[in-house]
Amino acid sequence: MSDIITLENITYVYSPGTPYEKKALDNISVSFEKGTVTGIIGHTGSGKSTLVRLLNGLERPSSGRVLLDGEDIWLKPKSIGKIRFRVGLVMQYPEYQLFEETVRKDIAFGPKNMKLPEDEIERRVRETAKTVGLSEEVLDMAPFDLSGGRKRRAAIAGVMAMTPEVLILDEPAAGLDPEGRKKVFDAISAYKEEHGATVIIVSHSMEDMAERCDRLCILNNGRIAAYGNSGDIFGDPSVLIGAGLDVPEITAVAYKLSERGLKLGKAVFTVSDAAEAVAEILKGRKAGSDGMGKGGFTL
Amino acid sequence: MSRSITLGQYYPASSVLHRADGRMKLILTVVFMVMCFLCKSLASFALLLLFTLGLVFASTVPLKIVLKSVRMIIFILIFTFVLNIFFTPGTGEPLLAFWIFRVYKDGIWKAFFMSFRVFCLVIGTGLLISYTTSPVDITHSIESLLMPLSKIGIPVHSFAMMMFIALRFIPTLSDDAEKIMTAQRSRGVDFSSGPLMGRIRSLVSVLIPLFVSSFRRADELAVAMECRCYHGGEGKTSLHVMKVRFSDFVILFVFLAVAAGTVLLNGIKFGYSM
Ligand SMILES: Nc1ncnc2c1ncn2[C@@H]1O[C@H](COP(=O)(O)OP(=O)(O)O)[C@@H](O)[C@H]1O
Ligand SMILES: [Mg+2]
Numbered sequence: 001m002s003d004i005i006t007l008e009n010i011t012y013v014y015s016p017g018t019p020y021e022k023k024a025l026d027n028i029s030v031s032f033e034k035g036t037v038t039g040i041i042g043h044t045g046s047g048k049s050t051l052v053r054l055l056n057g058l059e060r061p062s063s064g065r066v067l068l069d070g071e072d073i074w075l076k077p078k079s080i081g082k083i084r085f086r087v088g089l090v091m092q093y094p095e096y097q098l099f100e101e102t103v104r105k106d107i108a109f110g111p112k113n114m115k116l117p118e119d120e121i122e123r124r125v126r127e128t129a130k131t132v133g134l135s136e137e138v139l140d141m142a143p144f145d146l147s148g149g150r151k152r153r154a155a156i157a158g159v160m161a162m163t164p165e166v167l168i169l170d171e172p173a174a175g176l177d178p179e180g181r182k183k184v185f186d187a188i189s190a191y192k193e194e195h196g197a198t199v200i201i202v203s204h205s206m207e208d209m210a211e212r213c214d215r216l217c218i219l220n221n222g223r224i225a226a227y228g229n230s231g232d233i234f235g236d237p238s239v240l241i242g243a244g245l246d247v248p249e250i251t252a253v254a255y256k257l258s259e260r261g262l263k264l265g266k267a268v269f270t271v272s273d274a275a276e277a278v279a280e281i282l283k284g285r286k287a288g289s290d291g292m293g294k295g296g297f298t299l
Numbered sequence: 300m301s302r303s304i305t306l307g308q309y310y311p312a313s314s315v316l317h318r319a320d321g322r323m324k325l326i327l328t329v330v331f332m333v334m335c336f337l338c339k340s341l342a343s344f345a346l347l348l349l350f351t352l353g354l355v356f357a358s359t360v361p362l363k364i365v366l367k368s369v370r371m372i373i374f375i376l377i378f379t380f381v382l383n384i385f386f387t388p389g390t391g392e393p394l395l396a397f398w399i400f401r402v403y404k405d406g407i408w409k410a411f412f413m414s415f416r417v418f419c420l421v422i423g424t425g426l427l428i429s430y431t432t433s434p435v436d437i438t439h440s441i442e443s444l445l446m447p448l449s450k451i452g453i454p455v456h457s458f459a460m461m462m463f464i465a466l467r468f469i470p471t472l473s474d475d476a477e478k479i480m481t482a483q484r485s486r487g488v489d490f491s492s493g494p495l496m497g498r499i500r501s502l503v504s505v506l507i508p509l510f511v512s513s514f515r516r517a518d519e520l521a522v523a524m525e526c527r528c529y530h531g532g533e534g535k536t537s538l539h540v541m542k543v544r545f546s547d548f549v550i551l552f553v554f555l556a557v558a559a560g561t562v563l564l565n566g567i568k569f570g571y572s573m
Contacts, residue, residue, distance in 0.1 A: 096479060
């Protein structure tokens with residue numbers, strides 16, 4: 001498959017030339033493949049939000065190029081606005097951007113800025129409301145009257161209604177309860193299915209990302225610590241731990257075990273996973289086969 | 300957050316001036332202003348210049364940044380200069396005469412002196428207050444200096460707390476505003492070009508969320524303060540205990556000495572004196 005967005009040697013410096021100068025991204029090169037779901041993981045301050053703001057041209061890189069479909073997005077700085085309709089960004093806590101009297105009007109705000117005809121706007125509002133699971137009544141309510149989870153989905157719908165080819169979400173589930181998180185992620189999957197879009201999700205929660213992402217990009221202090229298939233990355237938690245991420249305790253235990261020679265076969269994130277994996281090994285040992293490494297580990 | 304303290308012109312460092320007591324610096328500012336207006340002769344102006352440069356050096360703020368504050372008042376400087384050059388009555392023959400304007404030699408001297416005075420005034424007070432004292436320290440210092448007024452029923456502490464909260468929330472709100480603007484730009488709003496009416500309308504998409512978030516923040520802060528039993532009344536102690544140290548008095552002494560010096564140097568009638 002082909003790449004839709006490519007970052008080439010991107011460096012980004014905040015407030016250059018002042019005492020507050022801060023290099024947020026340091027010579028980053030990475031490509032996002034068309035139609036995939038990529039997760040960007042990193043601890044707070046590792047540069048995730050800066051990275052995604054570069055992708056839709058909200059920030060201009062200090063050096064390096066951002067390519068969309070092979071074309072430098074800053075070639076014509078005057079028309080950078082058009083890029084933002086192709087690469088939609090849902091910022092962190094997007095509910096704070098709601099401002100219209102009704103949810104319907106707010107979702108229509110983006111398409112209106114695209115200068116689409118009225119009936120097309122109307123159609124998109126209804127369609128995206130369905131995608132994110134907001135009912136017809138909710139559309140006529142004031143956004144400030146909605147519950148936290150619905151507000152979040154209304155705000156996400158506001159970006160989806162512009163039907164971007166690439167949908168980027170910065171911590172889309174932050175601060176929501178489990179049910180709210182699930183609904184948000186369901187909405188994202190639904191959008192991807194309907195439009196065949198490329199999705200990039202920023203998070204620092206491993207559990208959310210493990211099952212939902214095809215690719216993972218681990219950021220650490222403005223550099224890419226690892227990039228690859230999510231199975232591979234989660235198979236070796238040392239990278240995650242090295243990047244200062246909080247892996248679940250049981251994952252850390254499993255990693256410690258594997259360091260000492262007891263390979264569990266796959267990455268575990270829950271205690272029951274680990275129990276199964278250990279049971280598997282014990283079964284293997286009873287059957288006489290060698291489930292252990294050379295270390296002569298005894299349980 | 301590193302960004303929060305970029306408020307105003309504060310230049311973070313730990314020079315002698317940065318460490319000096321905020322209240323003392325407020326007093327020194329007054330001394331410095333008086334000093335500027337006491338200068339009348341070429342010699343005393345030379346001392347003033349030397350002293351101002353000394354302050355720049357002592358503050359460790361780069362000269363480039365200090366001169367930035369002069370750029371802001373360049374029009375005032377030019378205005379002072381032009382006004383003095385044309386409207387100073389002088390004796391003897393004017394150097395230049397046209398229409399109602401007469402330029403005398405005295406006028407040129409005075410124009411230089413007056414603009415130089417404003418120049419030093421801005422740099423000196425800037426160094427003492429804005430560059431080396433954080434807004435929070437300024438608030439605490441003003442509160443402490445005005446405290447005697449609470450004896451006659453003026454709620455100094457409440458005013459200081461209001462000012463403190465306002466200062467504290469400027470960076471927060473500007474952060475919020477920036478975030479909301481970025482979010483709306485992601486939805487295709489163009490704040491920097493297009494027809495005027497369109498741009499005004501696009502501001503609405505920032506102002507409404509900003510109002511909502513500032514009311515929310517105000518509410519949260521009030522609740523948080525009440526939860527900690529804040530009542531703003533008698534007997535509240537402060538986390539920042541201000542203490543005037545010996546070095547502060549040394550600095551005060553230097554300022555007073557220089558002020559006295561300028562007065563003495565006024566006696567030297569070399570070149571021109573006002
Ligand atoms: N507007 C800004 N000005 C200066 N520094 C910033 C700004 N935004 C972020 N930073 C700094 O850049 C680094 C990366 O920030 P960010 O991209 O927000 O990280 P993340 O989203 O991974 O938490 C942090 O150290 C942060 O303090
Ligand atoms: Mg972030």
